[in-house]
Each structure stands twice: as C-alpha cells, then as structure tokens.
Amino acid sequence: xxxxxxxxxxxxxxxxxxxxxxxxxxxxxxxxxxxxxxxxxxxxxxxxxxxxxxxxxxxxxxxxxxxxxxxxxxxxxxxxxxxxxxxxxxxxxxxxxxxxxxxxxxxxxxxxxx
Amino acid sequence: xxxxxxxxxxxxxxxxxxxxxxxxxxxxxxxxxxxxxxxxxxxxxxxxxxxxxxxxxxxxxxxxxxxxxxxxxxxxxxxxxxxxxxxxxxxxxxxxxxxxxxxxxxxxxxxx
Numbered sequence: 636x637x638x639x640x641x642x643x644x645x646x647x648x649x650x651x652x653x654x655x656x657x658x659x660x661x662x663x664x665x666x667x668x669x670x671x672x673x674x675x676x677x678x679x680x681x682x683x684x685x686x687x688x689x690x691x692x693x694x695x696x697x698x699x700x701x702x703x704x705x706x707x708x709x710x711x712x713x714x715x716x717x718x719x720x721x722x723x724x725x726x727x728x729x730x731x732x733x734x735x736x737x738x739x740x741x742x743x744x745x746x747x748x749x
Numbered sequence: 750x751x752x753x754x755x756x757x758x759x760x761x762x763x764x765x766x767x768x769x770x771x772x773x774x775x776x777x778x779x780x781x782x783x784x785x786x787x788x789x790x791x792x793x794x795x796x797x798x799x800x801x802x803x804x805x806x807x808x809x810x811x812x813x814x815x816x817x818x819x820x821x822x823x824x825x826x827x828x829x830x831x832x833x834x835x836x837x838x839x840x841x842x843x844x845x846x847x848x849x850x851x852x853x854x855x856x857x858x859x860x861x
Contacts, residue, residue: 637792637794639792641792666847668847675853676853677753677838677850677851677852677853677854678793678838678840678851680848680849683847683848685847690847691846691847691848725792725793727792736781736783736798736800736842737783737795737798738783738795738849739795740785740792740793740794740795741792742790742791742792743791743792
C-alpha cells in the first residue's frame with residue numbers, strides 16, 4: 636500500500652448520473668493530483684491541488700469538477716459523462732517542498748460510462 | 750510540445766536475462782525522471798527515480814541512467830524474475846511546474 640486510497644474501486648454510471656470519486660492520502664503530503672489513464676495512451680494530468688488551491692487544470696471538460704476540502708482529501712465530481720470518459724482515474728499525492736518531487740499513486744477507480 | 754517517448758511498447762525476456770526500457774523527453778528544462786511499475790488492478794508504484802544533476806542511480810537489480818545532452822533516460826533491470834512482469838512507465842517533471850508527462854508504457858513479460 637502506498638498510503639493513498641481511492642473509493643470506489645469500480646463504478647458504472649449512466650450518462651445522466653452524478654457520482655463522485657474520493658481520494659484520501661495518509662502521507663502528510665500537501666499536493667494532490669487527478670490523472671486519467673486510458674488504454675494505449677499516456678497518463679493524462681487532469682488537476683493539481685497544492686495546499687488546497689487548484690494550481691493546474693489541463694483543459695478538462697466541465698463535466699469533471701474537482702474539490703479539495705483539505706490537504707488529505709480530494710474528490711472528483713462527475714456529471715453528464717460520455718462513454719469516452721470510461722477509464723481508470725488515478726489519484727496521486729506529493730509533498731510540496733524544495734527539491735521533493737516524488738509522487739505516490741492510489742489504486743485507481745475503474746469508471747465505465749454506459 | 751512537451752512529450753515523452755517510450756520504447757519498446759512490449760518486451761519479452763527470459764528469466765535471469767536483463768531488460769532495458771528507454772525514454773526520450775522534449776523539454777531540456779526537465780529536472781526529475783521517475784519510473785513506475787504498474788501491476789494489473791493496481792496504481793503505478795514508484796520504483797526508482799533520478800534527478801537531472803545525476804547520471805546514474807542503482808537500487809539492487811534496477812538502475813536508471815540519464816543522458817541530459819541527448820535527453821534520454823533508461824531503466825535497466827538485471828536478473829529478471831517472473832514477478833518483474835508488469836507495465837513500466839517513465840515520466841519527466843518539467844522544472845518550475847507541477848506537471849509530470851508520462852510515456853505510453855512498456856509491457857514487460859518475464860518468461861520462466
């Protein structure tokens with residue numbers, strides 16, 4: 636275990652549903668990330684939060700809405716998704732400090748949009 | 750644009766042989782290069798990393814080399830074992846940003 640947990644591990648949702656993905660880190664880190672992992676494609680960075688402020692937003696459609704209430708928790712709220720949004724969604728965390736770059740990933744949520 | 754190319758996409762080796770995976774990055778300002786191992790049903794696990802001020806780093810059977818001039822870095826696994834079978838990803842962190850760009854992954858299969 637890396638100290639980063641994600642729930643649920645699997646999610647099937649219709650295009651009209653609203654659901655949320657949750658990530659929690661127990662490493663004392665202060666930066667958290669959402670990535671999308673699709674087959675045959677590199678990991679795509681979606682959002683970055685540092686000290687609970689969003690510092691990176693990689694042109695992600697508004698149907699994905701992140702929330703970071705504190706440095707240990709990160710959510711990804713989903714609504715009106717498309718079938719092409721089916722993927723593995725990975726959360727990661729790191730410590731924002733000079734010269735410290737290591738990222739640690741959770742196990743991911745396998746999302747299927749029907 | 751920012752890009753990391755990774756080769757090969759698949760690699761099969763006999764148990765006990767060595768495996769080498771190579772990556773090339775585009776941004777010369779990149780300063781940190783991690784390697785991740787991802788097993789089925791799990792998230793990527795950091796296995797080794799190297800910073801731009803170092804040319805080589807070793808940890809038991811795995812090593813990473815960096816050639817800053819050529820913008821290449823490689824993962825070397827010696828004495829491979831069946832449990833090394835997984836998908837391996839390289840990445841580059843762009844200096845001054847929170848952005849990590851990942852390669853497309855190499856599926857390593859170690860044949861017993």
